[in-house]
Amino acid sequence: MSDTSSSSSVSDCTKPRTALTEAEVEALVRGICFKTGPPRTLGVEVEWLVHELRAPRLPVTPERLEAVYAALRDVPLRSALTVEPGGQLELSSPPAASLMECVGTVSADLDAVRAVLREAGLTLSGIGTDPWHPPRRFLREPRYDAMEAYLDRAGPAGRAMMCTSASVQVCLDAGYEEPGPLGHGRRWWLAHTLGAVLVAAFANSPLLCGSPTGWRSTRQLLWTEIGAGRAGAPSLETEPRTAWARHVLDAPVMCVRRENGPWDVPDGLTFREWTRTGAPTRADLDYHVSTLFPPVRPRGHLELRMIDAQPGDDGWIVPVAVTTALFDDPEATESAYRAVKPLAERSLSLPAPHNPLWTDAARAGLTDPELHEVAVACFTAALEALPRLGATAEVTDAVAAYRNRYVLPGRCPADDQLDRLRGTDGRTHGKDIHP
DSSP: OTHHHHSOOGGGGGSOOOOOOHHHHHHHHHHHSBOOSOOOOEEEEEEEEEEESSOTTSOOOHHHHHHHHHHHTTSOOSSEEEEOTTSOEEEEOOOBSSHHHHHHHHHHHHHHHHHHHHHTTEEEEOOSBOSSOOOOOOOOOHHHHHHHHHHHTTOTHHHHHHHHBOEEEEEEOOOBSSSSTTBHHHHHHHHHHHHHHHHHHTOOBOEETTEEOSOSBHHHHHHHHHOHHHHOOOOTTSOHHHHHHHHHHHSBOOOBOOSSSOOBOOSSOBHHHHHHHSOOOHHHHHHHHHTOOOSEEEEBEEEEEEEEOOSSTTTTHHHHHHHHHHHHSHHHHHHHHHHHGGGGGGGTTOOTTSSHHHHHHHHHGGGSHHHHHHHHHHHHHHHHHGGGGTOOHHHHHHHHHHIIIIITTTOOHHHHHHHHHHTOSSSOTTSOOOO
């Protein structure tokens, strides 16, 4: 949910309003959702929970978060640093010309951020959902008040998503206009099908409020419970630009911004209906798109949003490396496409994540035999491709170590959390589930 933390401030509410028609909205969305061409750049958005360094189960006071975030504003970073509604910290890399440029930039920025946090007795935690603390809003702004009011209509999942979740979001170029392994149509389809494998392989959120939820990726469950209009994908049966434009128009409007006072939170108003009965502007459209959270969001490039935050200081590098290899190396892309193609039947032609394939991935992880088999094939293809993409031995070794520790035995980081909670990994029962 990176856009909600940094985009579309109220300042544009004061600009002259030029209303958009339904046809203009469709043309605008179609024109900006897929910027095609050779895949040349990539990026990553890494979200982190912020915990006490020595006692992560203790809540961090808002005053301490405010102080450390104020200190971080003076730290020179190449990545954009933003804060999420619950106080999670996010770094968004600039577009990088290579995998190693991306890894180098974000690693250096994370080192600088961690040094400031360490001085304050705080640390970054790579977990998909906070294992101990209930949702608590840190940011009090009209946009988040409106978001909370809107999401509360569907139940408690929205607040948990806003305040207690974290992810690794990989951003890749849309691909060529033409068909083929690196064509935007193939990459769009692959992102939604391979996405289930990424959910399963990197699941790292089995707990909420100290208890197992029965899901290895509870974070993915939360997104599913928010609803298809807000967090679902469009149909893969339709041409991508057309499908996304229709999805944007038919999605419910989260809020109508105001210069002063609370923002309106309409009930059941779609953007299409708003163009017919009101006067939404280009700024309103841009904000509306930023409040849609599908597992793959087309923003000119493709933003893959389904991967849980990963354990360890450098755990985030593995999903970035694997995903980049499987999308940007033609050989690996073909291997991944062949491996995941049989999985498509399990989706029953229903959009992600509201289909059986994604549900099984989030609940079972790699204990699902078919997902396990496909994950092994995809990691093998990625490892073969990484040297061709200029990956260092350190990055390739990290991917190989992850494959050996998790993928080959049919595990994911969520299983480590569950083992520690149950005391089945040789540690004291319930002693520590901090990654």
